Amino acid sequence: MKRRDLLKTMCAAGGVSLVGGRLGAEERPPTAPLADRVGVLVDTTKCLGCRMCEFACATANDLPQPEASIDRSVERQTSPTQWTVVNRYETAKGPVTAKRQCMHCLQPACASACLTKAMYKEPEGPVRWRESKCMGCRFCMVSCPFDAPKFQYDSPVPKIQKCVMCWERLEQGERPACVANCPAGALQFGRRSDLLDEGRRRIALEPEKYVHHIYGEREVGGTSWLYLASVPFEQLGFPADVGETPFPVYTREFLYGVPLVLTLAPPLLLALSRASRARQIAEGEEEEER
Amino acid sequence: MTMHLVDGGRPRFGPELRRFGTFLLGELKPRGRLLTPFNVITSAIVLLGGVLLVIRFAKGLGSITNLSQDVPWGLWIGFDVITGVAFAGGAYVVTFMVYILGQEKYHPIVRVTVLNGFLAYVFYAGALLLDLGRPWNVINPIIGNSFGVSSVLFLVAWHFMLYMMAEFIEFSPAVAEWLGWRRVRRVLKALTLGAVIFGITLSLLHQSGLGALYLMAKGKVHPLWYSEFIPILFVVSSVFAGLSMVIFEGSITHKVFHHRVGQRLRATHDDILRGLARICAGAMFVYLFLQLIVFVHGQRWTYLGTGWGAWYLLEIVGFVGVPAALFLSGFRKGRLPVIRAAAVLTLLGIVLNRLNVSVIGFKWYMAERYVPTWMEIVVTLAVISAEIWVFRWVVNRMPVLSFAEVDRTGEGERRVDIVAA
Numbered sequence: 092m093k094r095r096d097l098l099k100t101m102c103a104a105g106g107v108s109l110v111g112g113r114l115g116a117e118e119r120p121p122t123a124p125l126a127d128r129v130g131v132l133v134d135t136t137k138c139l140g141c142r143m144c145e146f147a148c149a150t151a152n153d154l155p156q157p158e159a160s161i162d163r164s165v166e167r168q169t170s171p172t173q174w175t176v177v178n179r180y181e182t183a184k185g186p187v188t189a190k191r192q193c194m195h196c197l198q199p200a201c202a203s204a205c206l207t208k209a210m211y212k213e214p215e216g217p218v219r220w221r222e223s224k225c226m227g228c229r230f231c232m233v234s235c236p237f238d239a240p241k242f243q244y245d246s247p248v249p250k251i252q253k254c255v256m257c258w259e260r261l262e263q264g265e266r267p268a269c270v271a272n273c274p275a276g277a278l279q280f281g282r283r284s285d286l287l288d289e290g291r292r293r294i295a296l297e298p299e300k301y302v303h304h305i306y307g308e309r310e311v312g313g314t315s316w317l318y319l320a321s322v323p324f325e326q327l328g329f330p331a332d333v334g335e336t337p338f339p340v341y342t343r344e345f346l347y348g349v350p351l352v353l354t355l356a357p358p359l360l361l362a363l364s365r366a367s368r369a370r371q372i373a374e375g376e377e378e379e380e381r
Numbered sequence: 382m383t384m385h386l387v388d389g390g391r392p393r394f395g396p397e398l399r400r401f402g403t404f405l406l407g408e409l410k411p412r413g414r415l416l417t418p419f420n421v422i423t424s425a426i427v428l429l430g431g432v433l434l435v436i437r438f439a440k441g442l443g444s445i446t447n448l449s450q451d452v453p454w455g456l457w458i459g460f461d462v463i464t465g466v467a468f469a470g471g472a473y474v475v476t477f478m479v480y481i482l483g484q485e486k487y488h489p490i491v492r493v494t495v496l497n498g499f500l501a502y503v504f505y506a507g508a509l510l511l512d513l514g515r516p517w518n519v520i521n522p523i524i525g526n527s528f529g530v531s532s533v534l535f536l537v538a539w540h541f542m543l544y545m546m547a548e549f550i551e552f553s554p555a556v557a558e559w560l561g562w563r564r565v566r567r568v569l570k571a572l573t574l575g576a577v578i579f580g581i582t583l584s585l586l587h588q589s590g591l592g593a594l595y596l597m598a599k600g601k602v603h604p605l606w607y608s609e610f611i612p613i614l615f616v617v618s619s620v621f622a623g624l625s626m627v628i629f630e631g632s633i634t635h636k637v638f639h640h641r642v643g644q645r646l647r648a649t650h651d652d653i654l655r656g657l658a659r660i661c662a663g664a665m666f667v668y669l670f671l672q673l674i675v676f677v678h679g680q681r682w683t684y685l686g687t688g689w690g691a692w693y694l695l696e697i698v699g700f701v702g703v704p705a706a707l708f709l710s711g712f713r714k715g716r717l718p719v720i721r722a723a724a725v726l727t728l729l730g731i732v733l734n735r736l737n738v739s740v741i742g743f744k745w746y747m748a749e750r751y752v753p754t755w756m757e758i759v760v761t762l763a764v765i766s767a768e769i770w771v772f773r774w775v776v777n778r779m780p781v782l783s784f785a786e787v788d789r790t791g792e793g794e795r796r797v798d799i800v801a802a
């Protein structure tokens with residue numbers, strides 16, 4: 092399937108549930124502007140905490156089925172065998188449940204950390220991992236602000252595991268498994284720009300219900316997954332201190348400096364060495380004269 | 382060297398080849414007593430390390446390490462690679478002083494320092510391979526089917542490789558002398574300056590690059606150690622880390638390989654140490670000044686009251702400030718024991734600093750701390766032991782601690798002292 096068609100189908104699939112209905116009409120160039128990549132809007136006020144998404148994710152990605160009964164009081168983390176988890180948080184407004192997974196950052200730290208391009212952001216938005224390229228250095232794990240990539244420490248042929256936004260399903264024009272299986276309609280798939288509009292609309296309609304903040308709109312330069320909530324996001328275990336700077340920017344300055352040093356240092360060193368040699372020869376001659 | 386194959390500088394085929402073979406075989410045999418305590422202990426460690434590595438490659442990293450989803454890089458990266466490479470910084474600093482600044486005084490230690498640097502890269506940077514989950518794919522970023530050029534690690538990996546080559550070229554004249562290949566030696570010697578210039582450039586970049594690896598770990602490294610200046614702090618500290626290693630290792634080598642040390646080095650060794658002490662002190666004061674700027678810039682005083690603050694002060698004052706003062710006084714009064722003590726303190730301080738960034742202060746907010754398993758430690762010790770073995774083998778055979786220097790002013794060679802047989 093050609094990329095352009097792919098994006099179209101993907102958006103058509105997600106667009107069904109979207110307001111506005113201005114999707115899929117116009118042809119988009121294969122490199123759609125950042126804002127028009129696909130994503131998912133999670134409305135935690137609608138989330139029932141039923142964990143259907145966990146099970147759907149496991150089925151869609153050939154992972155072992157998650158434990159049926161869990162201790163709700165511990166905050167679980169995603170793992171190599173579970174790419175998404177639903178946790179319950181006791182907040183000022185009562186218990187809130189929220190699903191977590193890779194945020195599919197617009198400028199992913201993991202992909203810019205990866206020296207083999209195994210971690211890779213598709214132009215359409217999902218951040219994928221490619222087995223044939225990865226060398227298992229785990230720099231992606233060190234760099235990811237959300238600690239999304241997980242590593243199979245118990246395997247001699249380890250993989251990096253994380254949510255890939257059901258890339259294969261998207262290619263077939265379907266929505267991610269979690270979105271398709273959420274009975275509460277808490278998850279919505281579509282173009283990121285439309286999801287943002289939808290999020291803002293919901294906040295405007297019920298300003299007392301929501302905190303006026305869409306998590307992921309600006310965090311780390313923007314993420315493809317966006318969240319709405321009734322309480323500040325720190326209370327839902329989201330890192331509050333990640334900032335709005337895209338993470339790759341933190342190393343950009345250093346990397347820009349590299350070619351500079353590579354071109355400037357050698358001639359400088361050569362000149363220095365010439366100068367000191369000339370000095371030595373001069374000194375040598377002086378000694379001879381004496 | 383007892384067997385020379387020199388014959389117009391090149392070995393001839395046929396009988397020469399056979400003789401060359403016997404020569405190599407003879408050289409491969411160990412020298413000296415075999416059953417020394419050092420040999421017995423290191424052999425046991427290396428054997429055990431080997432067994433552990435078999436388990437590690439058969440069952441995955443989790444089988445022998447305490448690494449976790451939260452702490453993906455532990456002792457092997459934090460100590461072996463990041464600290465080891467800082468310690469190997471002496472090679473670029475000393476080649477800079479000798480070949481670029483023309484400070485002939487340091488010439489007698491060039492070879493041993495470069496050899497040390499080279500082996501450190503082979504073994505410690507090589508330890509990176511042990512830590513890779515999928516090491517067979519390590520060729521991907523090299524052969525170019527997947528260039529992740531936006532990755533700092535990509536840069537570091539490439540520079541490790543290129544720098545190893547540069548250091549090998551810098552050291553190769555010693556190998557050629559050992560083999561008695563005069564002409565080859567001349568060609569290799571001509572490459573030295575180029576290799577040195579290239580090597581210094583690469584070193585500046587990957588020493589800082591090791592720090593830059595942590596720039597994206599913003600929020601994970603404790604704020605007392607995280608700043609956008611980590612790369613600069615890493616380069617500057619690699620100067621005195623490397624030179625302290627040269628002082629430390631030189632003092633030991635001088636004793637252990639006494640019979641291999643040439644006259645010139647013997648005569649000037651103390652003087653060299655004093656010179657190095659002065660440079661160390663200078664670099665350390667620059668480093669302290671930079672740390673102060675970073676401290677103020679990052680408004681770090683808020684953390685000083687915490688346990689982390691005390692730990693930070695211990696590192697900066699106890700293991701940078703104190704040794705810097707010791708270096709200075711050791712240099713002024715010409716007291717070698719003080720200089721040696723300062724070198725040891727400095728090395729400990731570098732271990733502290735690198736581990737604070739990479740392991741101890743990493744995810745400092747987590748209740749569950751990463752502590753390496755004894756198996757991770759054994760593998761680390763095995764890597765160090767193997768490196769020492771190779772170092773010893775080379776020093777006992779090749780002209781490393783004693784060699785004829787090429788007069789930099791031109792006119793051919795000046796035999797400085799006789800190569801010990």
Ligand code: SF4
Pocket residue numbers: 193194195196199200201202218234235236237238239240253
């Ligand atoms: S959340 Fe982490 S793994 Fe996911 S795209 Fe962002 S940086 Fe990559």
Ligand code: SF4
Pocket residue numbers: 201204205206207208209210220224225226227228229230231232251
């Ligand atoms: S572990 Fe694999 S995916 Fe992650 S940075 Fe390393 S090579 Fe890339």
